[in-house]
Amino acid sequence: MEPKGEPQGRNGGEPEREGPDFLAGGGALGQLIAAHDWPSTPLGPLSSWPGHLRTTVGLLLRSPVPIVTLWGEDGIMIYNDAYSVFAGGRHPRLLGSKVREGWPEVADFNDNVMKVGLAGGTLAYRDQELTLHRHGRPEQVWMNLDYSPIPGVDGRPAGVIAIVVETTGKVRAEGELRVTAEALATLNAELGQRVEERTRERDRMWRLSTDIMLVAGFDARIEAVNPAWTALLGWGETELLGQDFMAFIHPDDSAATLAEVGSLSSGRTTLRFENRYRRKDGTYRWLSWTAVPDKRFIHAVGRDIQAEKEAAETLRRTEEALRQSQKMEAVGQLTGGIAHDFNNLLTGITGSLELLRTRLAQGRLADLDRYIATAHGAAGRAAALTHRLLAFARRQTLDPRPTNVNRLISGMEELIRRTVGPAVAVEVVGTAGLWPVLVDPNQLESALLNLCINARDAMPDGGRITVETANRWMDEHMARERDLPPGQYLSLCVTDTGTGMTPEVIERAFDPFFTTKPLGQGTGLGLSMIYGFVRQSGGQIRIYSEIGQGTTVCLYLPRHHGAEDAAESAAALAAAPRAERGETVLIVDDEPTVRMLVTEVLQELGYTALEAGDGTAGLRALRSDARIDLLVTDVGLPGGMNGRQLADAARVTRPGLRVLFITGYAENAVLGNGHLEPGMHVLTKPFAMEALAGRIRDLIEGGA
Known part of the structure; x- marks a missing residue:
């Protein structure tokens, strides 16, 4: 469809x-x-x-x-x-x-x-x-x-x-160049007249300008500088004359500066070039240069733009904070539905455990498996909800992975229904044989959720949301209409029956901070963030809408020629591999319940288990003579030393020690956003005990 x-x-x-x-x-x-x-x-x-x-x-x-x-x-x-x-x-x-x-x-x-x-x-x-x-x-x-x-x-x-x-671009560029060239030509004429360089007018410009003025040869030798060098960078005239100005350039800007000097030496004018110059105190300052060459020298004017750069960095951080605020706004949309679900799940867990205790006390053992299965299933669903909420709230960007979009939507369907509420019907139409795509699945989930929230807000009296996937072959004509190369794409479209959008709103919909919502009810970053994510993934986003007829937003993502990530499966704990040759595992976690459960599982499988409640105690055990084949540690630990720091310190005395981090998922930034050293792996809480046993066996044997 x-x-x-x-x-x-x-x-x-x-x-x-x-x-x-x-x-x-x-x-x-x-x-x-x-x-x-x-x-x-x-x-x-x-x-x-x-x-x-x-x-x-x-x-x-x-x-x-x-x-x-x-x-x-x-x-x-x-x-x-x-x-x-x-x-x-x-x-x-x-x-x-x-x-x-x-x-x-x-x-x-x-x-x-x-x-x-x-x-x-x-x-x-x-x-x-x-x-x-x-x-x-x-x-x-x-x-x-x-x-x-x-x-x-x-x-x-x-x-x-x-x-x-x-010729619009040429006319405007010539106009700007004319203005700049005239100013630089005036400066060039004044600086070129060395016998008259102490005349009153030139002296006034040279001495009183707050901009840096420079005359240098094409070999980068400094011939003349104005007093602004001292005021801005701290260098005196005698410290600069005859020096190579490349010696004052930030190392990261050297290659670009040499390329610009080469351009000047071929006769081209520099209208705007930015680099960093070293101050006498060793710090660096951003300058923006305009320069013209003559037959022998480069005549340049440098404007201090340090404040502009710092302001831009402040704006970047502000925008990042607002983007995170937008994410948290989406998280806020989830909390009502998630709280309702969580209460139901906790009821299933606690109720099953109470009945289990009662039946054990009564000696009635026939129904125990049913209560255990109920509690285990409810706990698994609670863990999935927690993971999804943390995924939406995280700051870091994960690596793209081959993704089955139909499976991703299926996993989110209940969450979407809870978020949009009972007044909005949700229909999912997934094409059979859908191609995989290479994307960050968590960002795609966040994009889909935001689109569904926008669709819900466009239907204040209720309506229908249709989430649809399809395989698309785009010829040159179709691809050109969507500003994409021709080829094979997957489309993910969200359609609502709401108020629709005017062409003027559609044209600005992807602008950062643009929103049609009332003040305080939206940051205006949702669609712009989706646009950035889709474009970075090699795709495109398009809006099709009519006033009063609803809106369709389509994401087009390139087909990935390869299989999607396989779903993980776990064997029963009874079938988990057992320890060999007195193998020893150190468990470091500040939660006694977690330590107790992990220790019992390890002892059940024949491992020697050592326990520590914080990083200091764990490091003391690691620096002893005890045999330790594997360190299993939580990431967030009390006492000033987190799990990654503990692992790094342990490898000083035990090079090559294999490490398994067990984490609450939101702590991924502490682990270097997934950039781990060889022999270090991650298992997300909560986990099945059989999955823990299998991962421990793989690590001890040197497997991935």
């Missing part, structure tokens, strides 16, 4: 029609022209087009330059792929339209073009300034325009052909 609002291809998904020969090889516009409703235009059906019009259109379609034909008195627009890029949001509705109606904001300009062209005249404009509305807002643009008449059968002009080359 295609998500509502998503483009279905021309003619409602029907096969594309073959066009006439003159459209062959004409790219996307050739196909659009072949499919266009020409009988409803003054040009009539394609089969009736005159030969000179066919020839003209065939030529322009094969040109890489933006070209448009304005045919007849109305200037019916026919153009090529390059012109469609120039047209922006006006494409494809410009095709077959009258030029005056297609570009109403420049109607008078085009009226004159048609008047001159149909009279047999030509027009040429260079860097012509116009104001266009290509993307729903006015833009000041500059273009090179060439207009020529197209002769008809009788020799009289039948239309006008226009070659359009946008």
Whole structure:
């Protein structure tokens, strides 16, 4: 099922029609022209087009330059792929339209073009300034325009052909360069006149400027500096003259600085280049340089941007804090449903244990397995809820893994239903044989949950959310529409029956901090974070929406050519491998219950078990002469030494000691975000005792 609002291809998904020969090889516009409703235009059906019009259109379609034909008195627009890029949001509705109606904001300009062209005249404009509305807002643009008449059968002009080359970037860059070059040329002239360098005006600029001024050779030898060097960096003039300025550059900026000097030596001007210079006290300060070369020297002005850099870093940290706040906002959405579930699960656990104790006291042993299974199942579901909540709340980013998205959605389905509430129906439509993708599954879970929360908020009176997956083959046309390379993709779409979004809201939906929610009810970071995650994963996100008809948000992720992660299975404890040759395990955990359970399991399997309640006691045991084949330690320990620090200290006297960290999952940052040394592994709490026994056997034997 295609998500509502998503483009279905021309003619409602029907096969594309073959066009006439003159459209062959004409790219996307050739196909659009072949499919266009020409009988409803003054040009009539394609089969009736005159030969000179066919020839003209065939030529322009094969040109890489933006070209448009304005045919007849109305200037019916026919153009090529390059012109469609120039047209922006006006494409494809410009095709077959009258030029005056297609570009109403420049109607008078085009009226004159048609008047001159149909009279047999030509027009040429260079860097012509116009104001266009290509993307729903006015833009000041500059273009090179060439207009020529197209002769008809009788020799009289039948239309006008226009070659359009946008020069906006060049005009603006030249304007900025002119201003900068003029200022630098003035400075260059003043510094170049060494016999007059002590004149009053130059002396005033040189001495009073708060910006650093530098004259240096292309060999980096410093020829002249102004007093701002001393004020800003602490170096005196005598300490700098004749020195190599590369000696003052931060090592991390050396390569880029040398490359910029090379650019200057070839005659190019530096408009903005940033690097760090060493102060006399050994610290570094950020400078932004503008420089021009002459035949012998580089003349440069450096502006202090340390405060800007620090402010940018503060903004980055603030944004990170807000992003974390947004995550916690999502966590807050979960707590009600999770608390309800947890109370049910705890009831199942405690009730089963009470009945188990009662039946044991009564000597009634027949139903014990049923109570044990009930408590064990409820505990497992409680652990899964805890893991998922911690996954959403974490700060660190985990590595991408091959992921089965249908399985991921299935694991979240109940959580989503609890989060959106009983007024919203949730339907999951998973395609069979879905391709795996290479993503961070926890980030994908967070993205899916955020999309479902947004969908719920768009349906204040209730409604339906549909979560749908599909395999997609994207040809060049479909991929170009989504700004992706052609190929195989998985789509994950969330559709709601809510209020919908206007085009203006859709256009800004992925902007950081943009939100339509009331003040205090959203950070505006949800969709921007999803956008960043999807783009970093090599995919794309698109919104399809109509006011009053609901919204579909689709994530497109590249297919991973490989198997997804296999689901883990555990054998029964009775079948777990047993210890050999007096093998000894040290357990360090501040929770006595955990130590007791792990110790009993190990002793049951024939291991010698040593216990310690904190890092200090554990390190004392590790520094003794006792045989220890494996260290099993919690990550969060009291007494100022965590489990990772304990393991690192233990390996000083016991190199190669194998270590198993047992962790509450949220402590992953302490472990280096997954970057562990060889022989160190992690097992997440809570864990099955048989899984612990199997992992211990693997580690002692040197397995992965």
